[in-house]
Amino acid sequence: MSFQAPKGTFDWLPPRSERVLAVREALAAPLRLAGYGYIETPVFEDTQLFARGVGESTDIVTKEMYTFPDKAGRSLTLRPEGTASVVRAVLQHNLHAGQLPVKLWYSGSQFRYERAQKGRYRHFWQVGAEALGAEDPALDAELIVLATRGFASLGLKNVRLLLNTLGDKNCRPAYRAALQDFLRGLDLDEDTRARIEINPLRVLDDKRPEVQAQLSDAPLVVDHLCEACKAYHDEVRSLLREAGVAFEDDPKLVRGLDYYTRTTFEFVHGGLGSQSAVGGGGRYDGLSEMLGGPPLPSVGWALGVDRTFLAMEAEGLLGDDAAHERVQVYGVPLGDDARRRMFLLIDELRAAGLSADMAFGGKGLKGAMKGAGRSGAAFALILGERDLAAEAVQVKDLATAEQTEVPLAKVVDVLKGKVQ
RNA sequence: GUGGGUGUAGCUCAGUUGGCAGAGCGCCAGGUUGUGGUCCUGGAUGUCGAGGGUUCAAGUCCCUUCACUCACCCCA
Numbered sequence: 001m002s003f004q005a006p007k008g009t010f011d012w013l014p015p016r017s018e019r020v021l022a023v024r025e026a027l028a029a030p031l032r033l034a035g036y037g038y039i040e041t042p043v044f045e046d047t048q049l050f051a052r053g054v055g056e057s058t059d060i061v062t063k064e065m066y067t068f069p070d071k072a073g074r075s076l077t078l079r080p081e082g083t084a085s086v087v088r089a090v091l092q093h094n095l096h097a098g099q100l101p102v103k104l105w106y107s108g109s110q111f112r113y114e115r116a117q118k119g120r121y122r123h124f125w126q127v128g129a130e131a132l133g134a135e136d137p138a139l140d141a142e143l144i145v146l147a148t149r150g151f152a153s154l155g156l157k158n159v160r161l162l163l164n165t166l167g168d169k170n171c172r173p174a175y176r177a178a179l180q181d182f183l184r185g186l187d188l189d190e191d192t193r194a195r196i197e198i199n200p201l202r203v204l205d206d207k208r209p210e211v212q213a214q215l216s217d218a219p220l221v222v223d224h225l226c227e228a229c230k231a232y233h234d235e236v237r238s239l240l241r242e243a244g245v246a247f248e249d250d251p252k253l254v255r256g257l258d259y260y261t262r263t264t265f266e267f268v269h270g271g272l273g274s275q276s277a278v279g280g281g282g283r284y285d286g287l288s289e290m291l292g293g294p295p296l297p298s299v300g301w302a303l304g305v306d307r308t309f310l311a312m313e314a315e316g317l318l319g320d321d322a323a324h325e326r327v328q329v330y331g332v333p334l335g336d337d338a339r340r341r342m343f344l345l346i347d348e349l350r351a352a353g354l355s356a357d358m359a360f361g362g363k364g365l366k367g368a369m370k371g372a373g374r375s376g377a378a379f380a381l382i383l384g385e386r387d388l389a390a391e392a393v394q395v396k397d398l399a400t401a402e403q404t405e406v407p408l409a410k411v412v413d414v415l416k417g418k419v420q
Numbered sequence: 421g422u423g424g425g426u427g428u429a430g431c432u433c434a435g436u437u438g439g440c441a442g443a444g445c446g447c448c449a450g451g452u453u454g455u456g457g458u459c460c461u462g463g464a465u466g467u468c469g470a471g472g473g474u475u476c477a478a479g480u481c482c483c484u485u486c487a488c489u490c491a492c493c494c495c496a
Contacts, residue, residue, distance in 0.1 A: 115421080
């Protein structure tokens with residue numbers, strides 16, 4: 001084997017790959033019902049878009065981006081997340097000049113240069129949604145509800161919703177300073193001490209027990225919220241409760257991107273190995289301005305398609321993907337004349353809306369019939385010299401082994417009736 | 421960036437104190453010259469990840485390296 005997929009990437013193969021398409025569709029379906037419009041943005045962007053949007057101090061920007069110069073010397077980066085691109089597109093095309101909020105959804109690949117492990121790959125897929133230009137707790141709640149509907153429609157039962165707020169530009173600076181004071185007094189390693197100065201909230205999210213043990217008395221953002229943030233957060237929580245969406249308050253939930261304000265949330269699942277998030281998001285009221293646009297308070301989320309897939313696997317929802325129907329009808333030609341006629345007949349069947357395949361490669365009857373069996377087809381069409389002479393074809397029901405001769409001129413209609 | 425585990429057939433994996441390269445599944449063919457899915461019989465497929473070393477002899481022991489994988493940091 002001479003070539004392999006690049007490190008940290010993988011291939012989706014049939015029949016499993018079909019399930020991935022279905023997962024994407026299921027996660028997006030609630031968004032369509034809620035009036036979100038589909039947006040597709042380039043897979044690569046100006047490096048500065050992510051540096052300024054995602055945050056210069058995050059590890060994503062400092063060491064996890066696929067950044068490269070193009071032939072003209074521009075610095076481009078494969079997108080590590082979707083939100084910055086969507087905000088850029090909205091600003092570039094003045095979508096926010098119309099009625100607000102602008103509601104958009106996307107589905108596509110993201111790239112991060114990380115050491116791969118279960119649920120974490122260098123190339124991964126997200127379905128995302130963004131609602132730009134409105135500050136309304138109902139919008140935050142709507143997005144969260146839509147995500148839970150998507151997960152539920154896939155049959156997932158063990159997705160938990162963690163909810164927090166990060167405050168805004170009025171109350172966060174004071175909280176941040178209080179947290180820094182507290183953290184500076186702890187016994188921490190060098191990297192973590194450095195993080196206290198650039199992104200102290202991230203320290204709360206450290207998984208190491210020796211770190212968590214020291215954080216039990218850490219100041220929490222919920223205790224430092226201004227009145228407006230507190231009221232906003234209470235309203236989001238109240239709307240979720242009324243919508244019947246279960247959530248857990250997690251005062252230490254902090255997300256990895258710098259642009260979040262107020263509402264933040266994460267959907268977690270226990271079946272993904274050490275990675276637990278199947279999706280997450282929050283409000284990013286300052287991002288538009290960071291990117292040179294007008295104030296555009298917004299909220300959004302992204303759900304990991306491959307992680308959702310792992311969660312479904314952990315819950316046993318994928319079933320047996322070996323037993324699935326590939327086509328409805330399968331052609332078994334015997335000899336060159338029959339092969340030419342079968343080729344046309346299969347095309348006619350497809351034109352009539354039936355899925356159909358045939359034996360290729362000059363297989364004998366036995367091998368071709370095996371192919372028919374493996375295709376999952378309900379009917380095999382057997383066509384040999386005797387049948388050609390009679391202008392007919394043998395239609396075999398592969399479940400009952402019952403076989404009938406049907407005139408070639410009528411076989412498309414007959415099969416349409418049989419497989420409806 | 422750091423640490424652990426694993427690399428043997430298309431897939432999942434056995435392979436003992438170093439002694440002829442294996443099984444199951446899958447694939448191909450035949451049993452059945454125009455009939456699949458069951459059954460029976462037969463067959464093909466290997467740089468034992470790669471390179472070096474020890475040895476009469478290495479899949480097995482040693483060194484190096486690469487890949488995969490899981491975990492840490494970080495993150496969806």
